[in-house]
Amino acid sequence: MIGKIMHLITNASLDKDDSVIVAALKLLKNDCNLEELEGDYFAKLVSMIPLVKEQSTKALLIETIVESPEFVSDDTMLDEYVKLISESATNVQEAVRCLGAFTSSGCTNNQIFLQLADKLNDKFAVEILVSMGRSNWGEIPHYLESFSQEVQKAQRIKYRSGIIAAFLLIVHPLCSEYTHVSSLSFGYPFTEAAMNDWAWVTPKNTEHIVQKKIVTSKEADILVKLGGLLRLNMNLSSNEVAKLYTEFFEDKNPFDVIYTLPK
16 A cells, blocks of 8 residues: 555656646555555655645655654754744644654754744643643743743643633533533533543542642632542432532633633
8 A cells, every 4th residue: 555655656756747746755654554654665755855845745745754653753844844834834733743753753952942942932832732631841941931831831821721621611511502502612522522422520630730830729618529420320300400500600700710720
């Protein structure tokens, strides 16, 4: 399979048919066993990098190359890829996947952090770094301390919003009723999935998210109450969940609560 695709890519390169190259690379990256992308096949793709002119195609090419087991961390290729990210040659999802592959090949989290912080605008860099789900970025230089704090805050916001979104999905009847058609994401496809995954909400486990200032002690207590009720009875009465909702949000706008971190 890979041999046929590589033959197709070679011919398309000679004909300068970018659309065929893109289609073949996507097929190679997403539908093939990249364990077989080695030897001459791997070398051929690497040799194509300086020849490809279209930026989005070059980004896709690098994204395919770094997922090969034959790829070894390469600072020059990382430099080039981050430059392509800065030029919007790829999207966040693919960038996160590719940067993860770079770290698997030997690139450090610190290298990724410094590259994105230096070459991307802050908002875009934060989005990618948070989406990568890493917590240890290594030693951060003094001039990037404020940016590092911004990343940490965004990570806390993501964690907090995920917890409260799941809470809403369970305790708010309209969220539960319309989650399957809603444009809002609650982290779970339906209420039962959130309920079944609520076992982590115990006093011991909530200590961690209180210490990390993801939720307040009061909010954690309410989450623990919900966890206890779910363990006793999956079919919560409307009065029980209404009480929990009121306790958690009081008379505040839920979105204000979601995006306001504990002090």
